[in-house]
Amino acid sequence: MIADIVDAILYMIRTGCAWRYLLVDCPPSHPVYGHFKQFNERGTTERILDELGELVRHAKGRDPQSSAGVIDSQSVKGADTVGADTRGYDAGNQINGRKRFIVTDTLGLLVVVCVVAASWQDRDARQTHPA
Structure with a gap:
């Protein structure tokens, strides 16, 4: 169930659509938005993005922390x-x-x-x- 919610959040972010226009095969928009809000309040979204950025930089042979x-x-x-x-x-x-x-x-x-x-x-x- 949580994987479906994360997929719905990623779909919304990728497409830029309004929450109420999530696809029908996604979970209802109200709980999806609730999880999205909790992720942001707890800093989860930022930590995920930081970690992914470090992994990409490492894969490219760069220092995990950007300097410029x-x-x-x-x-x-x-x-x-x-x-x-x-x-x-x-x-x-x-x-x-x-x-x-x-x-x-x-x-x-x-x-x-x-x-x-x-x-x-x-x-x-x-x-x-x-x-």
Whole structure:
């Protein structure tokens, strides 16, 4: 049963669909979401991702812990449902919405994701999330 729930969580993450649109052969969305929430609150998801990243880096002959990274940002328009307190204006791209920052290691593995108001500058995100 837990394997079915993990499969449903992985499907939802991979496809980006809403919880209520899980496939019919998956367990009901309410308990699946409940487990997903518990995994995240306990840090289980992050530990799994960290362990998998270390295994990939080791398989590629690299140190398990990355020593360098690349930061990238993207501003996206905020939907009408996005609250004014979580959105901002990116003057460079002329976008009113949010900005996402990602950091990847030299193999392209995701290290950090941060979503903030679009008014944030790249230097501000770097200072907020020191690697």
